[in-house]
Amino acid sequence: MGNINWRTILRLGLLGSVVALYFSMIGMVEDFSNRNLIGDLLNLGHVLLYAGIAGGALFAAREHSESNTVGRGLIGLATGALGALLPSGLVLLSSAINMRTVFVNVNPALSNIITFGRGVPTGLLLFVLASAVVGLITALFTVLPETWRGPVGKSFGIVIISAVFSDLVRQVLTNIIGSGMVRSLYVGDAYRPLVAAVLFVGLIALFFWLDRRAKQSNETTAIPQTDAKARQAKNRRNIALFLGWGVFLLIAPWILGSFLSQVLFEIGRFVLLGLGLNIVVGYAGLLDLGYVAFFAFGAYTMGILTTTTAINPAPGVFTFWTALPIVVLVGVVFGLLLGFPVLRMRGDYLAIVTLGFGEIIRILALSDWLAPIMGGAQGILKIPNPVFFGLELNSPELMYYLVLAGSLLAAFISIRLRDSRLGRQWMAMREDEDVAEAMGINLVQTKLLAFAIGAGFSALGGAIFAARLSTIFPHSFNLLISINALSLIIVGGLGSIPGVIVGAIALVGLPELLREFQEYRLLMYGILLIVMMLLRPEGFIPAEVFKRELHSDEDTGGPPAVEAQV
Amino acid sequence: MAMLEVNDIHTYYGNIHALKGISLEVNEGEVVTLIGANGAGKTTTLRTISGLLAPRTGTITLNGEDISGKSAHELVYMGVAMVPEGRGVFSKLTVLENLEMGAYSREDDGIRDDIDYAYELFPRLKERRKQVAGTLSGGEQQMLATARALMARPKLLLMDEPSMGLAPILVEGIFETITNINKEGTTILLVEQNALMALSVASRGYVLQTGEIVLSDTAKNLEKNPTVQKAYLGID
Ligand SMILES: Nc1ncnc2c1ncn2[C@@H]1O[C@H](COP(=O)(O)OP(=O)(O)OP(=O)(O)O)[C@@H](O)[C@H]1O
Ligand SMILES: [Mg+2]
Secondary structure, X not given: OOOOOHHHHHHHHHHHHHHHHHHHHOOHHHHHOXXXXXXXXXXXXXHHHHHHHHHHHHHHHHHOOXXXXXXHHHHHHHHHHHHOHHHHHHHHHHHHOOOOOOOOOXXXXXXXXXXXXXXXXXXXXXXXXXXXXXXXXXXXXXXXXXXXXXXXXXXXXXXXXXXHOHHHHHHHHHHHHOHHHHHHHEEOOEEOHHHHHHHHHHHHHHHHHHHHHHHHHHHHOOOOOOHHHHHHHHHHHHHHHHHHHHHHHHHHHHHHHHHHHHHHHHHHHHHHHHHHHHHHHHHOOOOOOOOHHHHHXXXXXXXXXXXXXXXXXXXXXXXXXXXXXXXXXXXXXXXXHHHOOOOOOOHHHHHHHHHHHHHHHHHHHHOOOOHHHHOHHHOEOOOOOOEEOXXXXXXXXXXXXXXXXXXXXXXXXXXXXXXXXXXXXXXXXXXXXXXXXXXXXXXXXXXXXXXXXXXXXXXXXXXXXHHHHOOEOHHHHXXXXXXXXXXXXXXXXXXXXHHHXXXXXXXXXXXXXXXXXXXXXXXXXHHHHHHHHHHOOOOOOOOHHHHHHHOOOOOOOOOOOOOOOO | OOOEEEEEEEEEEOOEEEEEEEEEEEOOOOEEEEEEOOOOOHHHHHHHHOOOOOOOEEXXXXXXXXXXXXXXXXHHHOOEEEEOOOOOOOOOOEXXXXXXXXXXXXXXXXXXXXXXXHHHHOHHHHHOOOOEHHHOOHHHHHHHHHHHHHOOOOOEEEEEOOOOOOOHHHHHHHHHHHHXXXXXXXXXXXXXXXXXXXXXXXXXXXXXXXXXXXXXEEHHHHHHOHHXXXXXXXXX
């Protein structure tokens, strides 16, 4: 049965317990318990409550890789039961004394969720039992043979995630198979239990089959293909993938509906922002925390030039399209204006100065002094929607296309810049300013161009934002936007264009979809950022150069050292 | 007229008066060395000549043209390249990418040939052309920094302590390379702690002490000079 390390079990069990206690005490378990995932058997609150406990059991079982099935099952049971300790203690304590005056979230509703509504003695026993069972199942999962573990894990993940995003899934399904069919699959927001079970088993079978097929085709092609043939096949696959995505992006709003188009719009807006910031931070290595300022300039310039209120200095002269070049120009000019004073600054100093700059712009927009031009606290109202050849872009679906076009343009420009001479200047400057200068690179010009181009993208995003909302207020342009943009390029992978897109989906799209998450958005950000930095500091889809930095100890390449010779 | 003429320059770091009136000359085709103790101002002199620092007073001319107000990147186009102190390679880029970056200022199509020439000069770099520069050994990084500076096809090469931190056998190799580079037609101003080696490859030398030139002579004479022998060559 191997050696059972009780200290590991104690440590991991308590760790899982702390996580469960934490989610309980900040109120997430209770808030999320209204969201059923599978009938009324499983809700999102349960997932949060047991996630830590299951995690503890998973790691405990992994640490005992030499134990057999029974051994690991016991370890899982013990770790799981231990995980129930702290939440149980909380329930007991709160039944004895009223803790709500200090911990608002420790209330009878929470106790009810933890004890399955059965009250203190019976319910608590049930909770400990349930935790132990969760621990057992998780531990047994690690005993599964390799060929099964992948499919089971993936299928479980998909069932849970698709249940969490049931809004999105139902919307798509409704457009494909009709609302009648969809209703028969769901109760409320949740899967019917039978549906979930069938889906789970079906997915396991599917993944199992896919794995088998992949392995077989690997074996048959063990004879090395000619280079040209392989490249051709790869090319064909790339083209197919590219076309597939193109078609999807074009028809997306019509399968996804109005609400999800709005979400796509939000993602697109941040892709645009992220691509611009990626040039400044990712390519040029200049940490800019005041990036929202340029977004504000774009939005305000568009607002002032096209609004139908008295603020417009030239009423009726500009449409969205004729104002757009001016907006981008204003962004570029202000990018240069910010660039000049910070030319000699690096790293932390630059971050602080740009942070201040961002706040100054917001406060100026809010001030009474500039109110005649910028509308003060009232903001700018009545900004018309863009009109495209007679078609007013007045719905989320249509505005989506605008932001899509903007993002594609920005992505195209980014790629061209990255591979250009300027891209190499940025790369050299990011690495070492002095050496870059000694290579003949004009740092002043290189820095200013980064600020200016990044600002131009951001201003474009701002203009589209203003035209979409029709109304803009100073408080729409707070620090949080800069932080969002920065987080998403870091999570996606600094300097990587696909990374920006993935980052925007993860940090902007997903929280929009999870209504329940709104309140905990920043918490989620924090957790995600910490986890990312620990597990994958180079981001989801890292750019080649950054990967090298973080893993340079692993892939040094080149032959082993030979005799010293010069 | 000498190729490089430095005339009474004073350079400051804030209030610190680092160079107190330095004058020196480098003629075309020469190897000239600048020796001195730690903190004497050798690096400061090179950085001032290369445009990374601006002298407060004094002039620097290159082939008769005043370059004291020019910035470093402009000087690269005028044929001045520098091998910075402490190597200063682009640590995240590969050896090959570093070399390409060295040719940044050029637009002709001889770059490929020059990379081959750099590999010929330093066969070690060829073996490691795909390796990330930050993972090269100290000596290899020094080779790379030198090779990269050559990629700009400089007329005047400023080298800041190329032998720092190298094993004796590599030091000999580096100085051999310096002689070779010079024979190919590059003028060199060499800053060194290793005075013995530096004087053996140079034709003339200057001795720097706390921001001032205290001696200047041919390399032969400096080697024999009792002050130099005592202070820099460790001979009593
Ligand atoms: N950035 C700086 N700020 C302030 N003082 C500086 C700076 N750089 C150098 N110094 C000072 O200027 C003087 C000359 O320094 P420099 O680096 O030129 O010496 P060096 O001759 O190259 O010495 P070493 O042989 O140790 O490299 C030293 O006293 C040093 O402390
Ligand atoms: Mg020095």
